[in-house]
Amino acid sequence: MDSIKLFKKVTDMISTIFLYILLLALVVGMAKTLLDIRFILLESLESGFNHMVTSVLTVFIVIDLFKAFVDYQENDRIKLTDITDATILIVLREIAVGLYAQKFGYEFVLSLATLLLVLGIMRVLAVKYSPAETQEPHISVPREERLSKTGLSVIFDRYNATHENN
Incomplete structure (x- = not known):
């Protein structure tokens, strides 16, 4: 064994x-x-x-x-x-x-x-500093956008704005 x-x-x-x-x-x-x-x-x-x-x-x-x-x-x-x-x-x-x-x-x-x-x-x-916690990648967001929106909503808004312009 x-x-x-x-x-x-x-x-x-x-x-x-x-x-x-x-x-x-x-x-x-x-x-x-x-x-x-x-x-x-x-x-x-x-x-x-x-x-x-x-x-x-x-x-x-x-x-x-x-x-x-x-x-x-x-x-x-x-x-x-x-x-x-x-x-x-x-x-x-x-x-x-x-x-x-x-x-x-x-x-x-x-x-x-x-x-x-x-x-x-x-x-x-x-x-x-828990090891079980998954580390999310850090996304750099301009300061003016951080004040109004945070997280994934900023990314989605940027994606929608560039997608609508094309």
Whole structure:
């Protein structure tokens, strides 16, 4: 058997197992979120809200990881945007949990905010310079035409004008 085919089969099998584990985690996380409603009713609103925020953000992290594994399963590649989205959600969850528990100092919150800024810049750059995006040829259009019309309509108008003159 070819080693590349064996590698592909093993990675497909492992990613499928991870998908089922993440699906189970998603169902359990949703059930836990619904059960956390009791903290709002039985305990203080602050404690219940802390449990709800933690549970909901955790479910969002699992959803994002699920999306990344599905995308890997379909396209055989991991998108940088999916990983940065999951990491941003993890950092946001930690900030929310730490701020509600009041256990973080300002230095730690500032470092997490810096990490969020770097991840946000990375996310924007990953979208802007995506390799999956097809590059369209650049068409030079005079400035006066750019103000009134853009894109293909300028080309069509030029073609129609020259075609009508002939």
